[in-house]
Amino acid sequence: MFRVTALLVSVAFTLAACAPEPTQLGPDGRPLPQVYRIGPKDAEVIPMRVAEAVNSLRAVRGTAPVSLNNQLAAAATAHSQDMSSQNRAWHWGSDGSSPLDRAQRAGFGGKVLGENISETYETEIETLSAWMSVHDTRDVMLNPEATQIGFGWYQEPSGKIWWTLLSGR
Helix, strand or coil: CHHHHHHHHHHHHHHHHHCCCCCCECCCCCECCCCCCCCHHHHHHHHHHHHHHHHHHHHHCCCCCCEECHHHHHHHHHHHHHHHHHCCCCCCCCCCCCHHHHHHHCCCCCCEEEEEEEEECCCHHHHHHHHHCCHHHHHHHHCCCCCEEEEEEEECCCCCEEEEEEEEC
16 A cells, blocks of 8 residues: 555656646736747748738738838848847937938838837737737838838847838838
């Protein structure tokens, strides 16, 4: 009987060690964010996932799809890095540059229509969802004049991600 009890106790301890960690809650009672790490394979597919998601949202509105633009993406990536170095999410570069200035610097010859920015630990899809919930940022993604987008990011060692989306034609 002692062996059976000892066996059951050891199995219970083993199973308890395998249980997932309980979700940690912040002071507001909500779960603390999990760090989303962008790996090399993710970096290859993120722009395509974003373009697909934006085009799905545009299709619901009956708006023509946009295509990815490398120059807009380069400008978006540069701005994400710059926001990180400034430690603030805003539309002006540390050199006073505007979204138009940065796009032109990256070689974009079209018209810049808008820029969305974010400072978060969330994925690109969660960030798009947050942008969709705000009138101004939703309009940047769904602007019927837009034919192209660029999407860039910079992830700090802490895991914080600075996202930038530029739309243009």
